[in-house]
Amino acid sequence: MRLTLLGTGDARQVPVYNCSCVACDSARVYPARRRGPCSALIECGAQRWLIDSGLPDLTERFPPHSLSGILQTHYHADHAQGLLHLRWGQGLIIPVHGPDDPEGLADLYKHPGILDFSQPFAAFERRQLGELSVTALPLNHSKPTFGYLLEGVDEAGATRRIAYLTDTLGVPAASAAVLMKQPLDLLVLDCSTAPQPIAPRNHNDLTRALEVIEQLKPRAAVLTHIGHAFDAWLLDNPEALPEGVSLAFDGQVL
Helix, strand or coil, X not given: CEEEEEECECCCCECCCXXXXXXXXXXXXXXXXXXXXXXEEEEECCEEEEECCCCCCHHHHCCCCCCXXXXXXXXXXXXXXXXXXXXXXXXXXXXXXXXCCCCCCCCCCCCCCCEECCCCCCCCCEEEECCEEEEEEECCCCCCCEEEEEEEECCCCCEEEEEEECCCCCCCHHHHHHHCCCCCCEEEEECXXXXXXXXXXXXXXXXXXXXXXXXXXXXXXXXXXXCHHXXXXXXXXXXXXXXXXXXXXXXXXX
């Protein structure tokens, strides 16, 4: 099982338009420090699922029939805008599994094109997609949002468990209970900002993210959905991340 982080930024991305903070200026000089819309690719056996579709160039990145489908966490534009173009393809159907959100994004439900939204996940539903098992876990966000527990068997026959949780503030108790039934090999977790004196509304700051990591106790944790101000803060606070916790970057393979 392989997880590739295609984008690791928040809705503003990095660099932010017309921002001259140290993180944004650095990202303009060094492309490796840029952050695109938060998304990932999970591969397990013959299965190849895109997690979120905010990247605007999906039709260029993924040739026809190269994806098994899309696991949509929610329908905010920075996580779903790539669907608006992808839907006008021809000659195939792409399943999109995600929360049952009556609003969706723009007119996607009214004019889905090649996208098949007919099988939304129910909360805590587990689906077997070939060699990959996917469980939808409700998260705390301003739109109906799922994180995903991804499970597959390695060459030695051991089950590997990855939790991909973005966008969220903390983790609901019922979802945490599912994640704690067995050890997590990897937790990819929303952490958009540096420590805040008051809890943010829709996303973890570093304080709340570390609380989640302490609760779930994964073997390794990677922080994603990073804002430019958090990147800049970490340049001045390089020791802020404890052992076993790292910052995601675009293109990272886990």
